[in-house]
Amino acid sequence: MSRGKFITFEGGEGTGKSTQSRILTTRLLAEGRQAIRTREPGGSDGAEALRGLLVEGGADRWSPLSETLMMNAARRDHLERTIVPALEQGDWVVCDRFADSTRAYQGAGGGVSAEFIALVEQAVVGDNQPDLTLVFDLPPEIGLERAFGRDMFEVRFETKGLEFHHRLRDAYLAIARAEPDRCVIIDASGTEAAVADAVWAAVMTRLAA
16 A cells, blocks of 8 residues: 655645645545645544643743644654554545644744754654745734734734744745745635635645655
8 A cells, every 4th residue: 555645734824724724635536636635733522622721821931942832742642543554554634734834933033043943853753854844924913913813712823923924934935935845835814715616736746656
């Protein structure tokens, strides 16, 4: 049995990743592909337990270094219990956030060194890198306006300030441009249908056998 495909959705707050990951998973299933949808932080029992600690509470609840370690603890459990088993049985895995979020949020946003993040990522993720990463791009002002209309229990990162979110956007674009074989930038400013079409085109172009 061939290994499945691993697709990650990345971007700042309010860019529509969660909606679009759900649309893509539904479409893959409709096309006859086995697919699961998951998220970070979360996606396994242990990681979901850590999610509440990370995304709720005040903006300064944790230092960026503490966040880096907690995110990666959650990520390792997620990989071991959800992502890798699904890939090994040939499923497509669609994940809302993955390691690039730590590079952007705790690295560029929080000031944790890129060298430290890379070292931890290698230990935690290893060879389990995404086959395709879709980077959703949107001006932070628009994304935050959208984000504050959602579940108000999970707004810890949204409250870190506009400058923080501009650093996130710059970091995501830099990641995408540095790794064009893995990443595709998606203009998240269009309609839901237009963005979904762009996502599907990227997936079919890059991954369809």
